[in-house]
Amino acid sequence: MLIIDRLKNKINAIVMRRSMANGPEPASPPVPPEDIHIEDKITMLGWYYKEQGRYAQAEAIFKKAIEANPKNSRTYFILGDYYYDRQRYTEAAKVYEQVLTITPGEVEASARLGKCYQIIGRREEARMVLKKALEVNPGSHRACTMLAGWYTDAGRYKEAEAMYKKAIEIQPNDPLMYTDLELCYLRQGKYDEAEFTLKKAIEVNPRKDRLYSALAYVYEKQGKRKLAEGFFERASRLRAETYNPVTRTNYRKLADTVLSSGIRLVCVQYPVRRIGPLEKMLKGIGGIIFVDNESVFKNALKEGRYEDYFIDCFGGDSGHCTPAGNKLLAENIANVILKELQ
Structure with a gap:
């Protein structure tokens, strides 16, 4: 089943549960x-x-x-x-x-x-x-990265680096392999190694936006603000150029499904990323509350460590959140919603 269908089923289930409170047993x-x-x-x-x-x-x-x-x-x-x-x-x-x-x-x-x-x-x-x-x-890059992740979390960085490098040898075209290794370097403060890894990855994958985002973050941590902004901008442009039309169609279908059910829709951009591309995809559809998570997370990352807020680096500039990251995300979403309701 397509992801869009699964999401629509979840939305329909929410609508069904709402109606069950005072209505008959569902079909x-x-x-x-x-x-x-x-x-x-x-x-x-x-x-x-x-x-x-x-x-x-x-x-x-x-x-x-x-x-x-x-x-x-x-x-x-x-x-x-x-x-x-x-x-x-x-x-x-x-x-x-x-x-x-x-x-x-x-x-x-x-x-x-x-x-x-x-x-x-x-x-x-x-x-x-x-x-x-x-x-x-032994030929599974996924198995390599799983074990590497365990070593990283345990602070056994040399073993983690070896596993990530093996994963890259097996799957050199997967940008996630490089960003995982970069994150391992960042935890050790090895900014030069992180920069070298990402530049090598960009040579192999010049159209992967997450690599430019990841490199921008490395420059941000080094205090190279102009370089960081330049690479954040390149990543943003690449995302705008490479959005799959199917993604846009599916997002708009989901929005229509939610709004037609009488549910207020909140659209949340990924941490660190700019809100513009998301607003552009849903342009013309009224009644949507957009949540921008760019500045709130960039400010947090300037003061803290990446691993304080994210457990991985699947997006290049962000990943799945830690409890602290989820707290920051939830507070920002809540503040935006409350402001809309005032």
Whole structure:
């Protein structure tokens, strides 16, 4: 299913839950196609309940899917992800362990199990799981970066650097490999090495905006403000030039779906990035509250460390937020909404 369809389903589920407060029981779930396995049909029903917020029923159905075919690792994955999303990490870990019993060393299951172990304090077991994944899949750049991430978090930077460099050898065209290594260097204050890594990455991927953003941040940390602004500007221009028309169409469809349901829409730009491109994509659609997270995060990064606010660097200039980053993000969103409502 396309991402746009999944998002529309989530929005429709929210609308459905609103109407259920005073309305009748919602319609029966859609009938699944006949040409899929029984466990997949059962899983579809589980997703139906999950999207409605009927979590106990969804969990029971996901377990039934496993009973229908205990050798299908995909059904375990779905239950594990359900537990993970509900922050039930110990239960999620047990399910991901079952996936690895069926498919030893499977990379994504190892990544998720390793993450669960780290969250619940079983850090050394997390390392062993990630190391096993690399042994089983020596040509997997994903396995390399997972183990490198563990070493980085543990402060074992030499081992982390070696793993990131191996990942780059395997997948030299993936900009994320370079930004991960750059972030490892930044944690050590190795700005020259970070700059060299990103310049090399730009030679290989001259049209990847995240690389210019990442290099801008390196210059920002060195106090080279003019260089930083220049590279932030180049990154912004590249994003504007390379936006997929499908992305714009899907964003506008989502906006129409939300607004036509009577829900006020808030559109939040990524941390550090400029709000202009997002406003341009949704130009002409009224009733949208836009949240600009550029200045609030740039100011925070000037005073603090990158890793204080982000756990990775998938966007080049930002990544998934730490608790401190989420707090800053939430406060800024709340302030914008409150200002709109005054």
